[in-house]
Amino acid sequence: MADDPQVHIAIQALTMAYGQFVIQRDLNFNVYRGDVFVIMGGSGCGKSTLLKHMLGLITPTRGDILYEGHSFTHASPEEQNAMRQSWGITYQSGGLFSAMSMAENVALPLQLYTDNSDAEIADIVAYKLALVGLAGYQEFYPSEISGGMRKRAALARAIALDPDILFFDEPSAGLDPISSRLLDELIVQMQETLGATVVMVTHELPSIFDIATNSVYLDANSRTMIAYGDPRELRDHTDQAVVRQFLKRGSTPAGENSNGQ
Amino acid sequence: MDHQQAEFQLHQDDQLTTVVLSGDWVQGQLKGKFSEFESALAAGPITRVTISGTAVGASDSALVAFLLKCHDACQSRQIDFHIDAMPAGTDQLLTLATAVKPHRESKQSGASWLASINPVDMLRAAVQTCRESLAFIGEVAIALTQLVRGKANTRLVDFWSFCYQAGPDAFAIISLVSVLVGMILAYLGAVQLQQFGAEVYVADLVVIGMLREMGVLMTAIVMAGRTGAAYAAQLGTMQTNEEIDAITTMGISPMEFLVIPRMLALVAVMPLLTIYANILGIFGGSIVASGMGISPTQYVAEGATVINFTHISVGLIKSVVFGVLIAIAGCRAGINSGRSSAAVGQAATQAVVTAIVYLIIADAAINILFQQLGM
Numbered sequence: 015m016a017d018d019p020q021v022h023i024a025i026q027a028l029t030m031a032y033g034q035f036v037i038q039r040d041l042n043f044n045v046y047r048g049d050v051f052v053i054m055g056g057s058g059c060g061k062s063t064l065l066k067h068m069l070g071l072i073t074p075t076r077g078d079i080l081y082e083g084h085s086f087t088h089a090s091p092e093e094q095n096a097m098r099q100s101w102g103i104t105y106q107s108g109g110l111f112s113a114m115s116m117a118e119n120v121a122l123p124l125q126l127y128t129d130n131s132d133a134e135i136a137d138i139v140a141y142k143l144a145l146v147g148l149a150g151y152q153e154f155y156p157s158e159i160s161g162g163m164r165k166r167a168a169l170a171r172a173i174a175l176d177p178d179i180l181f182f183d184e185p186s187a188g189l190d191p192i193s194s195r196l197l198d199e200l201i202v203q204m205q206e207t208l209g210a211t212v213v214m215v216t217h218e219l220p221s222i223f224d225i226a227t228n229s230v231y232l233d234a235n236s237r238t239m240i241a242y243g244d245p246r247e248l249r250d251h252t253d254q255a256v257v258r259q260f261l262k263r264g265s266t267p268a269g270e271n272s273n274g275q
Numbered sequence: 276m277d278h279q280q281a282e283f284q285l286h287q288d289d290q291l292t293t294v295v296l297s298g299d300w301v302q303g304q305l306k307g308k309f310s311e312f313e314s315a316l317a318a319g320p321i322t323r324v325t326i327s328g329t330a331v332g333a334s335d336s337a338l339v340a341f342l343l344k345c346h347d348a349c350q351s352r353q354i355d356f357h358i359d360a361m362p363a364g365t366d367q368l369l370t371l372a373t374a375v376k377p378h379r380e381s382k383q384s385g386a387s388w389l390a391s392i393n394p395v396d397m398l399r400a401a402v403q404t405c406r407e408s409l410a411f412i413g414e415v416a417i418a419l420t421q422l423v424r425g426k427a428n429t430r431l432v433d434f435w436s437f438c439y440q441a442g443p444d445a446f447a448i449i450s451l452v453s454v455l456v457g458m459i460l461a462y463l464g465a466v467q468l469q470q471f472g473a474e475v476y477v478a479d480l481v482v483i484g485m486l487r488e489m490g491v492l493m494t495a496i497v498m499a500g501r502t503g504a505a506y507a508a509q510l511g512t513m514q515t516n517e518e519i520d521a522i523t524t525m526g527i528s529p530m531e532f533l534v535i536p537r538m539l540a541l542v543a544v545m546p547l548l549t550i551y552a553n554i555l556g557i558f559g560g561s562i563v564a565s566g567m568g569i570s571p572t573q574y575v576a577e578g579a580t581v582i583n584f585t586h587i588s589v590g591l592i593k594s595v596v597f598g599v600l601i602a603i604a605g606c607r608a609g610i611n612s613g614r615s616s617a618a619v620g621q622a623a624t625q626a627v628v629t630a631i632v633y634l635i636i637a638d639a640a641i642n643i644l645f646q647q648l649g650m
């Protein structure tokens with residue numbers, strides 16, 4: 015599927031601002047179908063804001079966001095909702111509805127957007143929860159399970175409708191290294207089996223190098239993107255010192271490559 | 276989109292069964308398929324099942340969901356389960372879905388409603404609630420002694436901001452309610468008094484009614500709904516955000532830091548609001564009275580004969596007690612709230628309900644007490 019990359023999401027001349035305060039300007043990049051695309055950058059550079067723009071929670075000041083060639087920014091609210099149905103989204107703290115059990119959380123999109131019978135929905139819910147390793151947790155409420163389980167449950171809800179695009183905001187924030195690794199593997203497996211495109215905001219380096227196939231680096235000082243490409247390539251070959259430093263965890267870019275290729 | 280009917284066929288070969296799926300295995304097509312499969316399993320001694328997907332057309336999550344159920348059913352009967360020639364990715368998904376054993380220890384389901392009206396349990400719960408309330412009141416009392424000794428971590432700035440929220444912000448609603456209550460009292464009395472030609476005593480009725488009872492009670496009920504619920508929601512949200520944990524681990528007592536300023540603010544504001552409500556209520560009564568031909572002068576003159584310190588102080592004493600009760604009901608519900616959005620909603624509801632129950636009981640008790648004291 016990767017032989018001829020197809021543009022899935024295109025960000026065109028996007029400027030994000032709160033009133034007069036510009037966060038990032040002139041963002042231009044493509045996310046290809048089947049990519050695991052990472053939005054990187056230091057704290058406060060606007061990573062999550064960019065994600066919120068892509069999700070349509072904030073309207074761009076200038077520029078456009080295209081999904082499969084269709085403008086999302088200029089679509090009517092109904093069209094936007096129709097486009098959103100093929101997305102699965104997990105939020106930083108999960109975004110699970112605390113008043114609903116796991117089963118109800120995962121079943122909600124199915125009840126809203128499919129006309130399946132209750133029994134069928136229950137089967138699919140059981141399957142999606144099993145996929146994220148939460149089989150048998152149907153009747154538990156978000157407050158009764160651990161943070162890592164909540165993240166996985168949020169993933170189960172995100173993939174309920176077999177989405178085309180999966181968005182993650184800091185998927186492994188606050189998880190121990192093992193859980194975070196498992197979650198990464200799960201994301202890749204979902205991506206491979208569903209054939210979905212993954213867009214995630216993260217600054218977990220191990221995650222970035224393990225699973226990302228493409229990335230963009232937003233710089234907080236110049237307020238624009240300064241690097242685009244496979245993060246492993248960027249680490250070794252980019253001419254942007256800031257990006258190299260970020261990807262090498264702050265160790266001074268003296269030029270030596272300890273883990274030579 | 277038209278889908279081919281999803282079907283499967285069993286090929287039994289001794290104790291090995293091959294199930295060949297055909298058609299489109301998509302959502303909305305699989306009604307009853309699993310129970311058919313299960314009855315086929317139950318029908319004969321089978322030791323190995325292979326599900327073959329050679330003839331599957333379209334497929335989506337429904338297929339894997341079905342396979343997962345088949346897998347679990349076979350596992351519980353100790354039958355070998357295999358899949359064969361499934362659409363791309365299905366094997367991987369099924370492996371992933373079966374990697375972690377299902378969590379079997381189900382949580383104890385909510386007791387049936389019949390069990391929940393068991394009188395013994397209800398009594399026990401009521402006793403428990405009373406004990407918790409008393410414990411809470413005790414903690415408040417300890418925090419108050421700390422405050423009096425000057426050792427409490429109560430911030431004056433919090434107290435002022437709560438006073439503002441509870442006081443001036445409530446003027447509009449208190450004004451409306453008290454004028455109307457004054458008018459209602461006047462109407463109620465006027466109809467009866469007219470029969471004796473004693474309309475002018477409407478003023479006495481309204482003045483005594485407002486000062487002793489209605490002014491303070493209506494103010495308290497409004498404040499229970501307005502401020503008591505707000506306290507519960509604030510503290511409940513703080514509980515959810517782990518703010519109360521943060522306060523506790525900083526070595527600050529949540530009682531001193533959160534509950535005391537709220538309670539003192541209500542205690543300070545309630546008497547003032549009550550006086551305000553009394554004045555407006557008496558004014559409301561005068562509107563009705565003038566409609567019945569009693570001039571404002573007459574109304575005021577008659578009313579003034581019954582106003583005395585006792586009536587006013589009865590209302591003010593009640594207002595202080597009610598302020599404490601509303602704050603306790605609201606803060607207790609908030610501090611004991613669960614850590615979810617639903618729990619915060621419950622806390623707010625509980626705060627209002629408890630406060631109103633407290634208010635009515637306390638009002639009755641105070642009335643009996645004052646009657647015994649001859650006030």
